[in-house]
Amino acid sequence: MEEKKTQCESEVEIPSVPVIQFYPQLYKQRYRFVEDLVYRYEPKKVADLGCGDASLLRQLKKLSCIELLVGVDIKDEHNLEMDGYYLRPYITQRLFPRELELTIILYQGSVVERDSRLLGFDMITCIELALRVAETYSYSVEFTGVGEPPAGAESVGFCTQIGIFRKNGAKAAESCASEQREQHVYKPVVTISFPSLQQEKYFKTTVVSEVCKQVKIMRMEYLRGLKEQEEGREPSNESDPRLLAPMLWEGQLYTEAEKARIEASAKPFSVKDKFYVPLQRLPAYVRLHHLGVSEERIRSVLADSGTLSSDGSAVAIDLHDPPEPDDYSDDYPDGDDYPDGDDYPDGDDYPDGDDYPDGDVDYPDGGDDYPDGGDDYPDGGDDYPDGDDYPDCDYHPGDEPGDEPGDEPGAILIS
Template sequence: MEGEKAQCTNVIGNNREVPKERIIKFKPPLYRQRYQFVKDIVDQHEPKKVADLGCGDTSLIRLLKVYPCIEELVGVDIDEDKLRWRGDQLSPFMGDFLKPRDLDLTITLYHGSAVERDSRLLGFDLITCIELALFVANRYGYSVEFTGVGDPPAGAESVGFCTQIGIFRKNEERAAESRVSERHDEHVYKAVFTASYPSLQQERFLRLVLVNEVSRQVESLRLKHLRRLREGEGLLGIQPPENDSNFPSFGPAFTDVEKARIENSPKPFVAGRKFFVPLRRLVAYPKLHRICPNEDVMRSLVDDCISLSSDGSAVVVDLHDHYDYLFEI
C-alpha cells in the first residue's frame, strides 16, 4: 500500500507550460485499502454480528457476507432509494441454495442516520464507520487505537496516512455499566430490506445437502467396488488397492486421522445383487462427518429419500445399473 508520485504537465496557448502538478496515486486504490483493513479485522476477530454505518452502495456488506463467521449483517444509510436499489444485490442467489452456508446469515438494511441511536444495534461485535468521524472514546468507555491506510510518499511521512482509522474497543470494566443504562426499545431506523440466507442450521437445506452427498459417496464406493472386481478378475491387469481411504473420490487426500476413522468403520459389502454401505462408514468420510457426524441423525434425515436396509444401518443400492453396461464399468 504505497503512494506514488506522478507529474502532470499542461500546455496552454503558445506552448506556455503551466507549472507541473504533483499527483499521488495509491496502489491499490484507497477505497480497496479501507475495505481490506476491515476484512483483516474480521479475519482476526471473527465477529458474528457486524454493522456498517453509512453503508452507501453496500459494497462492504457484499464483501463481508461471504465470511462464514458472520451471522448478522446490518447496513445503515440516509439514502433510502439507494438502499432499496442495492438491496436486490444482497439477496441469495441460486448458488447459495445449492451450497448452503454452515451458519445462518441475515442481512438487513436500515434507513437512518449514524448519529441516531437504535437499540437494534446493541450487542454487535463490530461496527464500521468508513469516512465518518465519531467521538466515542472518552464519553462511552472505549479505548482507541489510531492507524490508517494510504502511506504518504517518501519524505512526507510527517503528514501521516491519507485515510486515518480509529479502532475503538469496549473497556470491559465499563461495559456492564453502559449496558444497564442502555434502552432496548429505541427503534429509530426504518427497515427497507431484509434477506435470510440458507444454511445447514435449517433442516430442509441440511437434508438436501446430506441426501446429495450421501448419494454421491455411495455411488463413488459402488463404482470403486466394481472396478476392483474387474481388477481382481485380471481384466485390467492392475492390482486393486486394499483400502478406499487412500483413494478419496474427489478433493484433497485424507489426513491420517481421517484415514484411521474410515478404516475403523464397517466396510461396504454385497449381498446378492445389492450393494450396502453402512451409515457408520458414511459418517466417517470428512465431508459427511462435517455435515452430520451422528449416525442416528443421518438416518432420520435421509430415510424418506434414500433406501436403507431393514434395520436402518446401511444405505442399499443396486450393485449394477444400466449405465455400467453402457460404459463397461
C-alpha cells in the same frame, strides 16, 4: 491587452504534480482491512454506519462467522431497496447453504441518532464517515491506516487513516445499555434471511447429497478393486484421480487421522447386483463428521429416500449403473435415423420425393430455389422480400440499395 495576456501566460509555469496511484484502489484496501478484522475477531453481529451502496456489506456477507449484518444510511427507501437486491443469496447458496444463520437488515436513518437495536453488536464500522468517540465511554484506541505515502513523504501518514476502538470491559457496555432502551429510531427497509444448515430442509438436503456422493465414490473404488482381482493384479492403494477431483475441489484430502477413522469403520460390500454401505461408516467421512450427524440421524434423513436396506442398517444401491434408456433399436424408431426408412420422414431426404419439400428442384416455388418465381428468395426481384438482400430493412443497413436510412448497423431488435 492581448499582447500582455499572451506574455503573462508564457511566463507562468504550471508545475507538474506527480499522480499517486494506489493498487489495489484505496476503497478496496479499506474493505480488505475490515475483512481482516472480521477474520481475526470473528464477530457474529456487525453493523456498517453510513453503508452507502452496501459495497462493504456485499463483501462481509461472504464471511461465515457473521450471523447478523446491518447497514444504516440516510438515503431514500427506494435506493436502499435497490441496494438490498444485490445482497440477496446467490442460487449456489441455496444449493450449498451456510452452516450458520445469516440475516441482513438495511435501516433508513442517521448515524447521529441512537437506536437501541444496535446495542450488543460485536463490531461497528464507519467507512468513509467521520466519527468521534469520547473516552467517556471507555474505549481504547488504535490508530493505523491504508494507502502508504510515496517515498520521501512518510511524515504525511496513510492516505486513509483508521481508528480501531475497543470496549474496555463489560461494565462500560452495561452502562451504555442502561442509557438506551427500546429507542427504535431507524426504519427497517430491507430484511434478507440466508439459507443455512440450521434450517431443517437445507440440513436434510445437504446430508442426502453428501451421503449420495460418498456412496458413489465408494462404489467406484469397490468396482475398481473387483476389476483388479479379475485381472490378477495386486490391489492398488492409490486413489483414482477421478475420485480425487471432487475432494480437491472441496479441500477434502484426508489427514492420517481421518483416514484411520474411516478405515476403522465397517466396510462396504456387495450381494449379487446390490452395493451396500453400512450407515456406521458414513459419519466417519469428513463432511458428515463435521456436520455432527450420527448413524441414527442419517437413518432418519434417508428413511423416505428408498435407498436404505431392508433392515435399515445400510445404504443400498445398484452395483452397476443401469444402461441409458433407448426407446428404439437405433437412434430413431424406423430402423435408421428417422422413422421413414432413411434419414428423413418422407421416403427420401425430404417429404416431397426429392431433397426438398416442394416437388420441383430444391424448393417449393416451381422453377427455382425459392417460391418467388424469379430468384432465390420470395420477394420477386432479389434475395429477400424487402427490396434488398435482407428481409426487413433492419439488418445490415447500407449493404444493399433499398434499405431505409437510420438503421443501426448490425443491430437486431427482438420483441
